[in-house]
Amino acid sequence: MPAALRAPAKLKTWQLTAGAATVGLAVAAGAVAAAGPWDSSGQRTAERDWAASQEAGGGTDHGGRTSGRAPAAAPSAPSVLRGLGAPVGSAHGGSAPAPDGKALAGVLDPLLKDKALGPERSAVVIDAGTGRRVYGKGGGDALTPASTTKIATAVAALTSAGADHRITTKTVIEPDSKDVVLVGGGDPTLTARKDGPYSDSAASLRELAQDTARALKDRGTDKVNLSYDTSLYTGEEQHPIGPNENLTLVSALMADEGRLDDSSSGPAPRSGDPAGDAAKKFAELLEEQGIETGADAGAKGKKDERDPGPSKASDRAESLAKVESAPLSALVERMLTHSDNDIAEALARQTALASKEPASFDGADRAINAQLKKSQLPLKGTKFADGSGLDRADRSSAELLSALLARAADPAHPELRSVVTGLPVAGFTGTLVDRYPKDSPGTGVVRAKTGTLTGVNTLAGTVVDTDGRLLVFAFMTTGTTGPKAAQGALDRMASAVATCGCR
Template sequence: MVLVPELTAGRFARRCGVRFAKLTTWQLTGGAAVVGLALAVGSVAAAGPWDSGQRTAERDRAAALEDGGGTDHGSPASRKDGNGKDTRARKTPAAAPSAPSVLAALAAPTGTGSAPVPDERALAKVLAPLLNSGSLGAQRTAAVVDAATGKQLYGKGAGEALTPASTTKIATAVAVLTAAGPDHRITTRAVVEPGSDKVGKVVLVGGGDPTLTARKDAEGNASLRTLADDTARALKAKGVEKISLGYDTSLYSGPLLHPIGPNWNIAPVSALMADEGRLDDSASGPAPRSGDPAADAAGTFAELLRDRGIKTETPDPSSAKASDHAESLASVQSPTLAALVERMLTNSDNDIAEALARQTALATDEPASFDGGAKAISTQLKKLKLPLSGAQFADGSGLNRAGRLSASLLTALLARAADPDHAELRPVLTGLPVAGFTGTLRNRYADDADAPGTGLVRAKTGTLTGVNTLAGTVVDTDGRLLAFAFLTTGTTDPKTAQSTLDRAASALAACGCN
């Protein structure tokens, strides 16, 4: 994105969807500072090595700004969503939100550049008082690296693997983008078995799309309603107005339930689900979940078909595997994996995380299960020659406490995502929540002590009982892009621990340290 000097901070922020009327003083200050810095470095970033590797989600954000609709994730070529509908007239962001475009220029390193690299001793002086705080529990590790070179500038037990919680999603993101590619989309199909005459044998085939929705406004996601429209039309063209309906979830294997058991933070992991199996109107965060999301999705599909004049033999669909000879009736596709990665990271979406772990497995010929996904992630990171000492992957979301990652690995993942030679990994950075503005950091960085990081820190949070983690990027006062990771275990007051980690990231933002 090229930033023009005549665009004022207020106008620029409004175009990016930032509403100053609802912001705190620190958010106003942080936002203004970010806009000013973005304006100063935007032309350099636009001309840098990242420009040629710009990803789908970023191109669409620029196009969306031209349309006046803020950040968007539609296809740049056709500007159509996974249901084949043109999104150019839409004036609101699609349902796979990324960090605000106000920071897009800052996400792009420009090589070693002229900004000085922080000194290790100076960093230690700034970070030590915070990382030695008793609020961080019995164990704490940390690493800070120069994003442009990957060189570690500070380490505190950086190679020791601890429970990463949701910062695991950074590893999942890198793995799936490497294995399947950022432009890959997940397909949900309706097929009819051969030999169907008066009564068609239709099977709804799940492809593992965690964003498939049955809601009237699909907001850029694959729509079960659109699939029903097209399926009904195809059946009527064949002269079929009555069917038996089955659903196929055979793409996935292994247990449906995450090891933590039934939980509001994640639905049973199925190759077929609508609206993440949510039993309310929420789109993110904890919510009551269906015990059988595949059956529920198929039941909804049956109702939609009936509304469109296609009768079903029985009210409830049954599980069935589509044959190799089944004929396709209709299909819908998810947003790109780039967009799904951004949504996963911004909202810490566990359902998307486990789906992306299985997409990694499918792309590498591993079983699409919890174990297969974990193995596939580890294998992909090994291929990238990342520091995996002590690393253990137990799932894609980080909900499993058996997972272990080091601060060194997390910062290496972030540095690799910043590497101009790995433009396919850009969504790992653009999806990170922005301190004080988006996702899981929206309501943090409000206190005086940590507010200097508002708008400048982009980081993935991690929280389990007794575990608090934070990993992301920050621009220091000299304009240097740094990647950091802080992991703690044994914390007893999560709010205080989070605040301490936020202050540590803010200290990096406020540090010249050279």
């Protein structure tokens, strides 16, 4: 093993802090306003000194273990950049030297030969400052990307719909009737909970019920016929993997991702009818507000107890109330941090809608391809069978994944900033919280999206190397037989890029 990997002490405090904060903060030197809200649920301000202090928890905030509501202040972008020896306003290490390709190959080549990585493997490292590839082995090979597909989904959604876009869930009433329709807009983060990690930032079904009840009472109505509309989405609701605790049915209407427990991320028992369950809960919330509901509420003075059923709101329906999701930038961060499959499929359909394609698996595939093609990204051999990466028919290359991240880290594309700020931090947050021990040289420095299916392991992200240079990497493998061994090999490669200082 290279000496650099046996010497975690080589990492300086500024590098640990910068590893967790530089991408999000340094890219801010560009036009901040163009990227949408600067803080999403504490995400960006929370990229702070906890990385240097080695306190595992908090930071990225998406379900993190922070204490108190407000995370500690992040270092300002200028102070972080001065620590890197870079001029203020530079997002990529400024005058810090770029690694030498041959020297980097001398470190990565032996690691890439690890038998734990299976028969098919590819790797690309890009210098974010110049966009130049400094290392590549099989970079153009189209392999199964697993959950790193979410990087492409994120870039396509932010490019097409915009970082500020919010997903609307609304209620409408048909003219001259008591027919109220709950209309799904495709927001999987809509919550019916009173409290929880996202209760303050997500759209609230409770708030929608309160506002709807108020609007109905203003009309002199306290009994309605309630139904729900999921017609925004087309095609199959069931993902090709079938019923699975990693994903609920893909529906335009659901509450709390159709979870049947109190979790907000990770596998969980799922509803077999997320739209129906959300509508039923909404009916209960309306009842609490003094509005009687039913398929035939109020008819002949008797309330029908049947649950709300599906319908389609007409073009003549009048608005009653609406709630909006957090901006897409925040949804992207939450998706990437926790590898959230429900959000991924929703963002794929938001991309389809913005691209005038059907909001279906096929429509999303065409839309994501079209958006990335407009950005002149390398798409040879790619396929987006879904937005989450759960489908083994997905194909991508290390070349594409690294190019996506390099574009997201480019100050010229502030609308994509949440793609890099949402990446898990090694040893601290999301899907990397347990991957890097505290004595690993990559802890707090590597930021990366993981991808794991049986026999498939991928890792793609960013590091700030010991010279203060921002580097982007993508490592892909298929045919692996031991997931922990493969993950460990990939983590060592990412740590090697961080600690190399290859000149």
